Amino acid sequence: MIGTPGAPVEAPREVTVAHAPRRAGSTPWRLLLRRPTFIAGAVILLFWITCALFGTAIAPHSPFAQQLLATNMRPSAAHWFGTDQLGRDVFSRVLVGSRSILEIAALATVLGTVLGTALGLVMGYLGGVVDLLVSRIVEAVLAVPLIILALLFVTALGSSVLVITLVVGFIFTPLIARTVRSAVLVESQLDYLSSARLLGENSARVMFVEILPNVMPAILVEFTVRLGYAIFTVVALSFLGLGIQPPTPDWGADITANYGVLPAGYWWETIFPALAIMSLIIGVNLVTDSIEQVLAS
Amino acid sequence: MTAADTTTAAGTGGGTGPAVTVEQMDVTYKVRGQDRLALRDISFQIGRNESYGLVGESGSGKSTVALALTRYLPRNGRVSAGSIRINGIDPLALGNTSLRELRARTVSMVYQEPGRALNPSIKVGRQIAEVYEIAGLDRKSALERSEAMLRKVQISDPGRVMERYPHQLSGGMAQRAVIAMALAAEPSLLILDEPTTALDVTVEAEVLDLVAALRDEFDTSVLFISHNLAVIAKMCDRVGVLYAGELIEEGVAREVFDQPRHPYTVGLLRCIPRRGQRKDNGRLDTIPGFLPPPGHSLTGCIFAARCPIAEERCRTAAPPAFAISPTRSSRCYLHEQTPDLPRNTPVNVELVSHRDAATAIVRVQGLSKTFDSRGEAVKALVGVDLSIERGETLGLVGESGSGKTTLARALLGLIAPDEGSIVELDSRPLEADARRRPREQLKALQIVFQNPDSALNRRHTVRRLISRPIARLAGLSGARLRERLADLVTSVRLEERHLALRPSQLSGGLKQRVAIARAFAGGPRIVVCDEPTSALDVSVQAAILNLLVDLQAKEQVTYLFISHDLGLVRYLSDRIAVLYLGRVMELGPAETVFAGPHHPYTEALLSAVPSLDGLHTERIRLSGEIPSAADPPSGCVFHTRCPRRLPTGICESTEPPLLEVAPGHLMSCHIPLDELRTLQDTGQAP
Numbered sequence: 001m002i003g004t005p006g007a008p009v010e011a012p013r014e015v016t017v018a019h020a021p022r023r024a025g026s027t028p029w030r031l032l033l034r035r036p037t038f039i040a041g042a043v044i045l046l047f048w049i050t051c052a053l054f055g056t057a058i059a060p061h062s063p064f065a066q067q068l069l070a071t072n073m074r075p076s077a078a079h080w081f082g083t084d085q086l087g088r089d090v091f092s093r094v095l096v097g098s099r100s101i102l103e104i105a106a107l108a109t110v111l112g113t114v115l116g117t118a119l120g121l122v123m124g125y126l127g128g129v130v131d132l133l134v135s136r137i138v139e140a141v142l143a144v145p146l147i148i149l150a151l152l153f154v155t156a157l158g159s160s161v162l163v164i165t166l167v168v169g170f171i172f173t174p175l176i177a178r179t180v181r182s183a184v185l186v187e188s189q190l191d192y193l194s195s196a197r198l199l200g201e202n203s204a205r206v207m208f209v210e211i212l213p214n215v216m217p218a219i220l221v222e223f224t225v226r227l228g229y230a231i232f233t234v235v236a237l238s239f240l241g242l243g244i245q246p247p248t249p250d251w252g253a254d255i256t257a258n259y260g261v262l263p264a265g266y267w268w269e270t271i272f273p274a275l276a277i278m279s280l281i282i283g284v285n286l287v288t289d290s291i292e293q294v295l296a297s
Numbered sequence: 298m299t300a301a302d303t304t305t306a307a308g309t310g311g312g313t314g315p316a317v318t319v320e321q322m323d324v325t326y327k328v329r330g331q332d333r334l335a336l337r338d339i340s341f342q343i344g345r346n347e348s349y350g351l352v353g354e355s356g357s358g359k360s361t362v363a364l365a366l367t368r369y370l371p372r373n374g375r376v377s378a379g380s381i382r383i384n385g386i387d388p389l390a391l392g393n394t395s396l397r398e399l400r401a402r403t404v405s406m407v408y409q410e411p412g413r414a415l416n417p418s419i420k421v422g423r424q425i426a427e428v429y430e431i432a433g434l435d436r437k438s439a440l441e442r443s444e445a446m447l448r449k450v451q452i453s454d455p456g457r458v459m460e461r462y463p464h465q466l467s468g469g470m471a472q473r474a475v476i477a478m479a480l481a482a483e484p485s486l487l488i489l490d491e492p493t494t495a496l497d498v499t500v501e502a503e504v505l506d507l508v509a510a511l512r513d514e515f516d517t518s519v520l521f522i523s524h525n526l527a528v529i530a531k532m533c534d535r536v537g538v539l540y541a542g543e544l545i546e547e548g549v550a551r552e553v554f555d556q557p558r559h560p561y562t563v564g565l566l567r568c569i570p571r572r573g574q575r576k577d578n579g580r581l582d583t584i585p586g587f588l589p590p591p592g593h594s595l596t597g598c599i600f601a602a603r604c605p606i607a608e609e610r611c612r613t614a615a616p617p618a619f620a621i622s623p624t625r626s627s628r629c630y631l632h633e634q635t636p637d638l639p640r641n642t643p644v645n646v647e648l649v650s651h652r653d654a655a656t657a658i659v660r661v662q663g664l665s666k667t668f669d670s671r672g673e674a675v676k677a678l679v680g681v682d683l684s685i686e687r688g689e690t691l692g693l694v695g696e697s698g699s700g701k702t703t704l705a706r707a708l709l710g711l712i713a714p715d716e717g718s719i720v721e722l723d724s725r726p727l728e729a730d731a732r733r734r735p736r737e738q739l740k741a742l743q744i745v746f747q748n749p750d751s752a753l754n755r756r757h758t759v760r761r762l763i764s765r766p767i768a769r770l771a772g773l774s775g776a777r778l779r780e781r782l783a784d785l786v787t788s789v790r791l792e793e794r795h796l797a798l799r800p801s802q803l804s805g806g807l808k809q810r811v812a813i814a815r816a817f818a819g820g821p822r823i824v825v826c827d828e829p830t831s832a833l834d835v836s837v838q839a840a841i842l843n844l845l846v847d848l849q850a851k852e853q854v855t856y857l858f859i860s861h862d863l864g865l866v867r868y869l870s871d872r873i874a875v876l877y878l879g880r881v882m883e884l885g886p887a888e889t890v891f892a893g894p895h896h897p898y899t900e901a902l903l904s905a906v907p908s909l910d911g912l913h914t915e916r917i918r919l920s921g922e923i924p925s926a927a928d929p930p931s932g933c934v935f936h937t938r939c940p941r942r943l944p945t946g947i948c949e950s951t952e953p954p955l956l957e958v959a960p961g962h963l964m965s966c967h968i969p970l971d972e973l974r975t976l977q978d979t980g981q982a983p
Contacts, residue, residue, distance in 0.1 A: 191752040194711050195815070197731045199769040200739050213756035 031294045041286025048280050052099040059092035063249040072266045082268040084258055090269060094276050097249040100161070101280070104243070105230035108165045112172025112230075113223045119173060120180025121207040121215075124188065131181070138174035146171060146229070147236055159242040168233055172226050176219075183218040187211050217295045224288035228281055235277050251277050314385060316486050316518035317343040317366065322379035324358075324365050324542075326591075333591055335361050335374070336542045340618075343486070348512060348519040350533030350550060352526055354565075354834040356588050357539040359522045363488050366520070367404055368396060384485055401431055405479035409491040411471035415463035421474050422447075422459025428481040443481070449514075450477045450507055467922050469500035476508065480515055487512070488520045493528065497696045498861060499919045502905035505532060506918070524834070526569065527907040530554050535624075538562050541588050541599045544618075548625035554909055556636065558627040560604045563638045568839035570868035572910055573891070576846050579644040581868075583843065584836040587804065598628070605639045606631050642843060651688035651853040652871060658855055659685040659708065659823060662719040666703050666712065666879075673927040677703040678714070678879040682955065685823065690849065690856040692870030692887065694863060694902065698923045700879035701859045705825045708857070709742055710734055740770045743816040747828040749808035753800045753815075760796040763814045770819025781818075788851065789814045789844060806837035813844065817852060825857045830865065842869065863906050867891055872961075875899050878926055878934045881955055885962035894973035896964050897941040917941075933967065941976060943967055 032038045051058065061079075067087035075082040081090035123131040141149070153167040187193065196206050237243045238252030246253055251273040258269035324336040336358045343349040353359045364370045366381060368388050376389055384403055391399060408414050416424060422443055429439035440459070447455035450473040463471055472492060479487060489508065493501035509532065512519055521532050529536055529550065536550040538559065546559040557563045567582035574581075586603035589595055597612040598604070604611065610630060618626040629635065666678040678700045685691050693701045707714045710731030714720065720727045722741055728734040743766075746752035753762055760782070767773050767781050786793065789810040800808050809829060816824050826845065830838040842865065849856060860866050866873060866887075873890045875883040875898060883896035890899060901919045917940040924930055930937045936948040947967050955965040966973070 189751075191746040191748065192754045194706075194709075195744075195746070195752055197711065198709060198739060198743060199766055200732070200734065200736065201769070210754055214754070 028294050031297070032290055035290045035294070037286045038290035041283045041288075041290065044279055044283030045287060048098045048102060048276075048283070051095045052102045055096035055099055059089070059095045061089035061092045063088060063093045063096045064247055065089070072261065072264075072269070075268050081272040082266075084254070084269045085261060085266075090254075090272050093249040093254060094251070094272050097251045097254060097273065098276065098280070100238075100244045100248065100250045101231060101234055101252075101277075104161060104165050104168070104234045105227060108168035108234070109172065109223060109227045109230045111165065111169030112176050112226060113219065115169070115173040116176025116222075117180050117212070117219055119177035121184055121211060123177060124181040124184025125207050125211060126203065134174075134177065135181075138178055141171065141174045146233060150233055150237060151240070151242070154237060154242045159237075161243065164234065164237060164243045168230055171233075172230065176222050176226060179222045180215060180219060183215040184211055187214050221288065221292050221295060224284060224291060228284040228288065231277070231281055231284065315342040315344050315382075316347070316384060317341075317349075317520065318380075318382040319362075319366070320380045322365065322381060323377045324361055324370065325375055325377040326371075327373045332377075334377075334542065335591065336365070339379070339542075339544050341537050341544060341547060343518050343520060345485075345518055346512070346516050347535065348521055348533045350521045350523065350529035350536040351539055352523060352529050352536060353539030354524060354588070354836065356541070356591070358542040359524075359539055360490055361542075362539070363406065363490050363520065363522060366486075366488065367400060367406060401428075402482055403484055404486045404488065405482060405484040406488045406490065407472070407475050407479050407492045409494050411468060411475045411495075412463060414475045415471060417463050419462075420459065421461055421463060421466065425459075425474065425478045425481055428478055432482065443477075446477045446481050447474065449480075449511065450474070451503075452477075468496050469504065469922055472496065472500075472504055473507065476504070476511070480511060480517070483515060484517060486520065487517045488522070490522045491524065492521075494523070494525070497922075498863070498902060498905040499696055500922060501528075502907070502918060503920070505907070508532065525907075526554065526565065526835070527909045530909050531907040538565075541593075543599055543628065545600065545628045546626070547618075548621075552625060558621055558625065558632040558635050559600075559629045560606060560631075560635055560638055561600050563635050564603075564641070565835055566909070567640070568835045569909065570864050573867065575868055575887075580642055580843050580846065581839040582640045582644075583642045583840045585641050598630075600629075605641060606634055642840075649850045651850075653687040654689070656687040657684035658687045658723065660719070660721045660724070661704075661708070662721075664704070664707060664718040664720060665715040666700075666707055666718075667715055670927065675925075675927045676879055676929065677926055678707065679929075681876075681879070681881055683874060683881065683884070685855055685857060686872070688849075688853060688855055689871040690858050690869050692866035692873040693857060693859045693876060694861070694866050694873060695876035696902075696923050697861070698878075698926065699876040700926075701876055702827060703879070704876070705744065705827055705857060705859060708823075709744055709825060710738075736770065736772075740819040741822045742825070743819065743821040743823075744825040744827060745809070745812050745816045745829045748832050749805065749812045750800065750832075752812050753808060755800050757799070758796065759791070759798055759800075759803070759811050762800075762811055763796075763818060766815050766818035785814045785818060788848065789817070804837075805833050806840060809833060809837075809841055810844070813841075813848070817848060817854075820852070821854055823855045823857065825859070827859045828861065831860070831862070838865075845869070863902060875902070878923065878929055880934060881963070881965065882935065883962075883964045884955070885959070885964075889959065889962050894970055894977050896966050897939050897968070897973075898935050900977060901938075901940065933965070941968060941973075 065088060067083065069087065070083055071085055071087040073079055073083040079089050079091065081094060084090055119134060123134050149171055150167055154163060157163045157167070193206060193210065196210050234243065235252040238250050239256050241256060244250035244253050246257060254273045255270050258266070262270055320340050322336060322339045323334060325332045326335050339362065341349065351359050351362060365376050366383065366388065381388055383399065386399060388396065388399055415421070422440060425443040425446060426436065426439040429442045430436065434442065444455045444459060447458060452458050452470065452473055458466065458470065458474070466474065493504050496504060505528065521529060523529050533550045535548065536553050537544045538546040538553065538561065540561050546553060546557065546562050553562065554566065557566055564582065564584040568584065570581060584603055589599055589602070597614060598607070598616050601607040601611040608631070616628050616630045618628050619632055620626050621632060661681055661683045664678055664681040665676065668675045668677055681704060693704065695701050703712065706712045708720060710728060713729040722738060727738055731739065763785060764778060764782055767778050771781060773781055786796070791807065791810050791814065795803065795807065800811070803811070830841050833841060845856070846869070848854065858866065858869050870887045872885065873887050874881055875890070875896060877898050882898045883890060893900070895903070901917050904917050905919070919938045921938055924937060932949045932951050933953050936942050939948065942948045953965045953967045955963050958964045958970045
């Protein structure tokens with residue numbers, strides 16, 4: 001390594017033998033698959049997603065077929081979860097019923113996440129009056145119990161599937177915005193944003209190209225958390241008679257339709273839709289927890 | 298291996314037997330079911346009242362040694378071979394009760410971050426008193442002893458400090474409190490793990506003096522761990538150099554640093570500018586390559602891959618520790634050749650200087666910046682007048698809180714200066730906000746930040762990180778962008794294959810190269826370097842400094858170089874500005890400022906820096922810490938700490954103007970230059 005004076009210096013060997021020090025790190029995805037809680041949650045979720053997509057094909061009976069001679073039948077080999085007051089197969093209705101809830105909850109959460117992310121980025125990055133104003137609105141929304149707020153809007157606007165999706169999505173927007181905002185504030189301390197300013201980048205680019213990829217993990221966790229809440233909210237609304245209307249199979253609506261006969265001992269008509277709701281929420285929470293832990297480690 | 302034992306004869310001091318004996322110790326970490334050797338075959342002794350230093354770069358295993366001694370290794374780590382004796386006791390064989398006893402009475406530790414060593418919810422006094430209570434004292438006398446102990450660590454108002462919570466103490470005060478706590482048990486071994494790394498030089502100097510004084514008073518043995526060779530040279534009787542988990546050289550500190558006998562130690566010492574070395578009289582040497590990965594299974598010498606004189610046998614069989622003298626050992630077959638070790642980087646590179654002292658490229662006048670902190674006006678900069686000349690390197694020094702970074706950020710347009718401040722580029726005013734600056738102005742001023750982890754977007758690839766500024770500032774696209782990218786990558790000595798990687802896949806030095814490439818992408822005229830090497834290891838630092846020097850000559854840029862490391866500033870800078878509480882105290886050609894007579898503050902900074910060359914010029918010490926900028930002292934802001942304050946009272950009442958005391962040399966001090974010259978030559982305070 002002898003350089004002639006004045007000539008550009010040869011590259012020091014540091015670079016030529018360089019090896020990337022953290023090459024073989026496990027990807028977050030691999031870390032997730034190593035967690036039993038994630039596997040369990042994912043299996044439950046996948047099961048219900050399959051039912052939602054192909055429910056009618058999998059179900060042993062049509063969820064609408066009434067057998068008026070076989071109403072309120074106990075669970076048996078022919079009807080695993082028994083039949084309801086109209087003689088419909090409860091097992092088939094539970095399987096097919098996953099569709100409406102997953103559709104509405106997922107769409108509403110996606111809507112809330114997209115809007116909340118945009119709002120959170122603007123609040124966190126631009127700060128100032130926008131942040132102050134939106135923060136107060138967020139606090140106001142948070143002060144009212146979620147379900148009451150949803151009820152208020154649904155009663156005012158009518159209880160179509162579209163309205164419920166929009167209402168739940170909009171209610172989630174400020175909640176998600178708040179989470180994204182605080183993640184953005186952490187990023188704002190970092191020099192790469194100063195660096196972007198010194199390149200004369202505009203705010204939109206800084207927010208969506210520079211910051212957004214770095215707050216994605218926080219958004220992902222928030223999305224799964226909200227999905228659980230969305231499922232719960234949508235079920236509660238349909239239990240109150242808002243949302244999916246009979247005879248479309250729906251867990252919440254089916255519980256409402258049948259819990260009147262619960263005192264008569266026909267427990268299977270309400271317990272199985274209720275268990276379905278429970279398993280779905282548990283599945284979502286297991287996945288959420290594992291994602292959170294992997295991202296935290 | 299037996300040769301290692303010969304070094305143990307050096308244990309100095311009296312008492313019965315050494316305080317610490319470590320013999321052929323291996324430490325293994327289990328990572329994903331696989332054993333990885335973190336330390337191998339470590340043997341050393343610490344005599345009674347001896348101070349033993351462990352130096353090494355990050356990843357060398359320094360802290361692991363301390364953890365192994367106190368049995369604080371993490372759950373997946375264990376001492377897998379060899380033995381440890383502390384005061385004749387084997388900590389590995391102890392049960393829970395006696396281990397607690399050992400940690401409470403025999404060994405104390407002081408870590409890098411004092412804030413994390415103290416419980417934030419308990420008052421400082423109670424925390425120290427707890428140590429005495431464990432030793433059996435009642436609460437009242439424990440508190441009394443704590444107060445006395447705090448006085449010993451030179452806390453001037455111990456009564457008040459005891460009533461405070463840790464967050465109410467400054468870094469230096471908190472570290473003293475931790476040292477007080479560590480010494481309260483009167484341990485026979487005190488382990489200090491980078492105790493001053495988080496502190497300013499002036500505070501560091503005080504804490505080091507304190508440790509040295511207390512060591513004598515308490516008759517304690519010290520294990521001092523640091524990456525800073527000069528600190529070790531100052532503090533330790535003997536030193537061991539760690540590399541990749543092996544003790545590669547050991548001996549009396551002075552001898553090791555003056556005549557290193559292992560190629561790694563030689564290389565490490567050549568990476569640091571010494572004896573007033575400057576960029577014009579030769580470049581720094583570098584150590585090529587990287588530490589072997591943890592848990593490596595190398596058959597030969599661990600340093601062979603980076604060693605310029607490695608032979609065949611170095612690669613096939615690990616060298617034993619050769620005894621060079623009764624007090625020295627080196628794990629190198631070729632230890633006799635080390636004094637003539639060939640350089641990895643040629644010394645003589647002709648630097649084409651584009652300096653033009655006549656032209657001020659940037660001119661700053663009356664630059665002030667006031668921050669609002671909970672209703673209080675914090676004056677970070679007060680009326681700074683400064684010009685940066687074309688092609689020069691202007692060094693900016695001062696303690697933290699002196700306004701260095703604020704000045705740089707104001708120049709860059711990242712913070713808006715106060716009304717009335719003038720910041721000009723080529724005699725034309727610069728927009729205060731970078732977002733409103735036209736491309737020409739953005740192009741002209743760029744920065745290399747201190748921490749590349751923060752400065753590089755971790756989700757973007759290196760290609761994207763470097764391409765974007767080329768597109769934005771140079772306005773290139775397509776084939777011409779790719780051409781410029783290839784050029785830049787070559788000139789910062791990265792490689793094509795790095796382009797596809799993300800920052801987390803690069804080492805610290807490579808990351809900083811990416812950051813430098815970004816700063817140079819648009820063809821800047823001034824590059825601000827804000828502590829660009831403070832997050833890097835010494836060997837990497839040298840390569841980055843060489844790169845900055847080369848780029849300056851090649852791209853004809855001007856540097857504003859900010860650093861707390863006066864050695865680096867001296868090496869790189871043509872002129873130096875010394876800042877204190879947002880005011881320029883002294884400004885002048887680097888050699889003049891360093892040679893003196895200097896401003897008392899500059900003098901204090903220089904005296905505080907530990908030197909590797911054995912010339913300790915500890916003439917004056919600053920007491921206390923930099924006052925709050927919200928409530929600056931009257932008159933000369935430095936008078937509260939100035940060791941040369943005039944008895945006339947003028948320093949307290951009148952702020953001295955920044956006057957030219959010699960051609961190009963400005964100073965803000967009431968003491969006339971000639972008097973300063975006399976004072977600083979004799980070293981007597983007035």
